Amino acid sequence: MRTTFSWRQPRSWSLLLLCLLLTGCATRVIYYWLDSAIVWQLDDYFSLDRSQKKLLDTEVKGLMAWHRQHELPIYARDLDALAKAVASPMSPEQVAVHLDKTQASLTRTLENAIPRTVRLARTLTDAQVAHFMGDRVKRQEERQHDFATESKAEMLKGFREKMNERLVFWIGKVKPAQEPLIAQWAEWQYEMMGPWLEFQGAWTKELERLMKQRQSPDFGKELTRLLQQGDGLMDGRFTGYTDQSRQRTIKWLSDLSQSMDLSQRAHLYTLLKDYAEDFEGMVGKG
Template sequence: MTHLWRKKTRVWLAGLACLLLVGCATRVIYYWLDSAIVWQLDDYFSLDRDQKTLLDTEVKGLMAWHRQHELPIYARDLDALAKAVASPMTPAQVTLHLDRTQASLARTLENAIPRTVRLARTLTDAQVARFMADRVKRQQERQHDFLTESKIGMQQEFQDKLRERLVFWIGKVKPAQEPLIAQWAEWQYEMMPPWLEFQGAWTRELDRLMKQRQSPDFGKELTRLLQQGDGLMDGRFTGYTDQSRQRTIQWLSALSQSMDLSQRAHLYTLLKEYAEDFETMTRSR
């Protein structure tokens, strides 16, 4: 059931990403998230009436908690980040703001896990089998794509996606920033094999847990998998997680150092607008 909430969290985070792309529609999209989560998971699992009622209750509970406890923190952290990006950021500064983001996600996960356990215990074997079969199929497709696509083609795709995101966040990308984009794409390609291997190990552990979802230890084991999943297989993936984090910190710092005044102003304005949106939502909840 781990990936049920990971899927739910992915929908929720996708919605939050949308918030950062629509300006004045922020409140509309945020208040729509609970319905979007329920609709998608209901469609995916073909829930019965009692399960739909439980899911609706749990999602509304999560969103109510998030509005009360996390929105004020979002507003504060985004305002602080806006001030920080106005000047070149050191790796230590990037680490501080990354830690704040991870702490927020950890708090959300902590609130979501008990809700996950309650819903997981209601799933039938057929619902779980459908869920797992779809996950395995998606992994096989990703594995096939990696094995059949050329390295150059995949790296170009990574670069195009990153460049598109950067245009939104900082405006026009400068020629001097192209090497950073190429470096990021190279890292993404390099990490694909261990990431695919990890996804396979994680799914096998999830499948094992789901067969024991009525066990008294299910909640504890689910928490372990969600919070410390990279410790699977004697911790062989933990090093990749740490390496990816350090690379991300260094890369973001380098990007910050490379930005000109117009790019800083662009990013500062976006972050301040989102901070103000969340602050308004906090006052009006």
């Protein structure tokens, strides 16, 4: 039975952003370095022993080899199609199609990664899990404190600045007519921050519960459920927010596409074509 993962999951979008931040001529260098970066990051989280590091190295190399062979050709094809699409104003329906393609790729990657994650998780000690969860809870508390103490004006300013930086990278100089779109995005981010932090707290508690049962035969199935349907926690209250967020994002990206001038379209087209060519050149290579 094929597992489908919610496009709304934060770690799915984290992976997407990682892929999107592979820029210019450094794309291949960064991609080939990812296996080492993943190993270093997880070792930092858990302080792995020698046998665990060996297992992690094997699993990550297997995941990356699979990804190069099976996913990079799809990345190249989908990015080429997206480059052609952005040359003209995109409707919400067109945006949704390309978002769905991205989610399909993330779903396949997670399907390959989860069994590997389960094998590693079963080797973790209680002390390693406690260290990881303690660090995650601490960072969650820091985010909640920042949200409670920082003024709305300060947060909105930060959201606008971040989005402006992203747009400058993707489409070049932002036009005055696009400033209202940036302001709208910032308002949405602020509006979602409270529910998002509440959800993150519930998700972390559920992950902690599962990690205590990592030797259970059902651990893999339960971890998949958390990644697949995690926004159904809290009696499904967050599902409505994420459905709304998806529709807002689709409309916002369509509105942005409608607002772009020829120079911005050319800028974005060139970036996407370069990514497509880079990924195509990496297919099957290690």
